[in-house]
Amino acid sequence: MTKKKFTIGVLIKQVPIPSQMRATKEGLMDRSVASMMNPYCKHALEAALQLKDTIGEDRVEIWVASMGPPNFEQSLREALSMGADHAVLLSDRKLAGSDTYATAKALSALLNTLGVDFDIIFAGLQTIDGDTAHVGPQVAERMELPHVSYVEGIEYKGDHLIVHRILEGGSITYKVPLPCLLTITNTANTPRGPRLKYAIQARKKEIKTYSVADIGLKDDEVGLIGSPTIVWRVKNVTHDRPPCQFMEGETVEEKVEHLLQAIASPQVEEEKTEV
Numbered sequence: 001m002t003k004k005k006f007t008i009g010v011l012i013k014q015v016p017i018p019s020q021m022r023a024t025k026e027g028l029m030d031r032s033v034a035s036m037m038n039p040y041c042k043h044a045l046e047a048a049l050q051l052k053d054t055i056g057e058d059r060v061e062i063w064v065a066s067m068g069p070p071n072f073e074q075s076l077r078e079a080l081s082m083g084a085d086h087a088v089l090l091s092d093r094k095l096a097g098s099d100t101y102a103t104a105k106a107l108s109a110l111l112n113t114l115g116v117d118f119d120i121i122f123a124g125l126q127t128i129d130g131d132t133a134h135v136g137p138q139v140a141e142r143m144e145l146p147h148v149s150y151v152e153g154i155e156y157k158g159d160h161l162i163v164h165r166i167l168e169g170g171s172i173t174y175k176v177p178l179p180c181l182l183t184i185t186n187t188a189n190t191p192r193g194p195r196l197k198y199a200i201q202a203r204k205k206e207i208k209t210y211s212v213a214d215i216g217l218k219d220d221e222v223g224l225i226g227s228p229t230i231v232w233r234v235k236n237v238t239h240d241r242p243p244c245q246f247m248e249g250e251t252v253e254e255k256v257e258h259l260l261q262a263i264a265s266p267q268v269e270e271e272k273t274e275v
């Protein structure tokens with residue numbers, strides 16, 4: 001009997017380009033602006049591609065999956081052009097307004113629907129628009145997979161992995177059984193760009209789209225209605241503190257003198273209130 005291919009899933013979210021990020025008047029993320037693959041997801045995909053390089057191109061299959069509007073196909077095609085083999089998109093108006101609980105429920109249902117026996121699932125550590133870092137661990141819990149977050153290094157050992165998880169001021173090493181889910185930091189690797197060979201194939205590859213009904217969920221399990229979190233208020237953060245000033249001077253005495261002048265000077269106060 002031939003061994004099945006080593007199969008890796010990568011969760012990919014498309015996010016607004018940071019300079020264009022804005023909320024709608026209802027307080028939701030405006031998805032109509034120009035967007036790109038979430039940077040952390042790129043690192044997750046690179047981790048998968050590096051494993052493919054290690055184990056062997058013909059022995060590994062990479063599936064990329066996303067949940068979002070039809071234009072999320074842009075990031076999935078980019079992933080295919082970097083070397084992923086298959087891409088699927090969960091797209092349905094009923095998903096609009098899903099919080100991380102509903103998002104993880106839908107993504108895990110999507111992965112289960114594919115009928116693929118994943119050895120590893122990679123997710124980004126977090127997104128740059130939602131920023132919660134909830135989705136990866138929640139998908140793992142729903143799929144009953146062991147999981148490690150903040151992963152910076154991965155060593156493939158055949159039937160298990162050695163993974164390095166970053167901590168403040170250090171790291172911790174785990175032996176992780178397969179299958180598992182890992183969330184990847186932006187310090188883990190340097191994502192590669194598209195490769196011509198894959199880019200040509202990517203243009204023609206089918207990206208199968210799934211609806212909520214296709215993944216076996218009811219309408220009230222997703223979207224705003226299936227989300228226990230309620231966004232109460234979205235506030236623009238403004239800088240109302242004065243800027244930090246550095247006191248120049250040749251000697252400590254001179255710097256202290258300048259500091260005393262700065263504290264006493266009403267001109268400095270005026271400068272502060274303008275910022």
Ligand SMILES: Cc1cc2nc3c(=O)[nH]c(=O)nc-3n(C[C@H](O)[C@H](O)[C@H](O)COP(=O)(O)OP(=O)(O)OC[C@H]3O[C@@H](n4cnc5c(N)ncnc54)[C@H](O)[C@@H]3O)c2cc1C
Pocket residue numbers: 010011012013014028029031038040041044065066067068096097098099100101103107122123124125126127129130131132133134135136227229230231
């Ligand atoms: C009440 C409420 C309403 C909301 N309404 C909206 C809304 O209308 N529109 C909207 O855009 N957002 C909405 N959000 C935000 C939405 O919940 C999050 O964007 C989403 O759940 C993902 O969370 P995150 O971005 O924090 O992901 P994180 O947990 O920070 O992401 C970690 C990783 O999980 C994976 N991942 C996360 N999301 C996806 C995805 N969609 N597809 C594939 N992989 C993914 C990626 O690998 C990613 O790197 C709402 C949130 C709340 C609480």
